[in-house]
Amino acid sequence: MDMLEQKHLALITEAEQRGHLPTANLRLCFEVMALAAAIDRDCATRLAPHNLSEGKFVLLFLLHQLPQGLSPYELADRAGVTRATVTGLLDGLERDGFLARQQSKDDRRKVLVQLSPKGENAARELFDTHTRWIASLVAGFDERDRQTLSTLIQRAWRNTDAGRKAVLTTAGNEIEP
Structure with a gap:
């Protein structure tokens, strides 16, 4: 069984027919892409039963052990995503009971995001499970x-x-x- 997608196999075949060499470089690049896609799919499958995406999971572990919380801006910065993206992720996490938004005691204009007990438990347990799974990908x-x-x-x-x-x-x- 070939790990490559049909579109990549077709491109390699066409390159060979046109005499573009070395197609081994194409194949290797597509193999790396196939591996990355398989890891992404596996990640999504492992997080889905918890109502989490990779983006939501990242926010959980960033907030873990920060009882004071972080602002949405700080979360976006630490996660490397836009504020709009973080807002959508936070909406879903809040809806599912993983976190709450609180007004800062120091500045009522500032909102802080804090994990709920459910979010703390999920962050702790899933971080350990998820990092073990990731490490297992290069076992041996x-x-x-x-x-x-x-x-x-x-x-x-x-x-x-x-x-x-x-x-x-x-x-x-x-x-x-």
């Missing part, structure tokens, strides 16, 4: 395997537009968006 890899794979993934990432932009930004160069 020794340190050398992990380092080799990491190095290769980073090399490929630097060939993406995002990777090149990050390298240039890190180097302190001005770049065009």
Whole structure:
């Protein structure tokens, strides 16, 4: 059984027919994409019984052990999402009883998001379960395997537009968006 999607197999076949070589590079890239998609699907399947998406799960573990809570703005910043996205995620989490929004005692204009007991329990239990599952995806890899794979993934990432932009930004160069 081939792990690649039919559309990727078709593209490889067409590239071979047109004489575009090496198609091995195409196949490898599509294999990485298939792995990432499979991990995303598995993640969604594992979180769905808890009425959670990956985005909601991230907010739960960011709020975990912060009894004072965080503002929606701080959550958006820490999660790397827009304020609009975080608002939608918070609405769902609040509806499902994972958290509550409270007005700040210091500034009534400021809203703080705090986990409910249900949210605390879910964050604690799911974080442990989820991180064990993620780690299991490379079970049997020794340190050398992990380092080799990491190095290769980073090399490929630097060939993406995002990777090149990050390298240039890190180097302190001005770049065009």
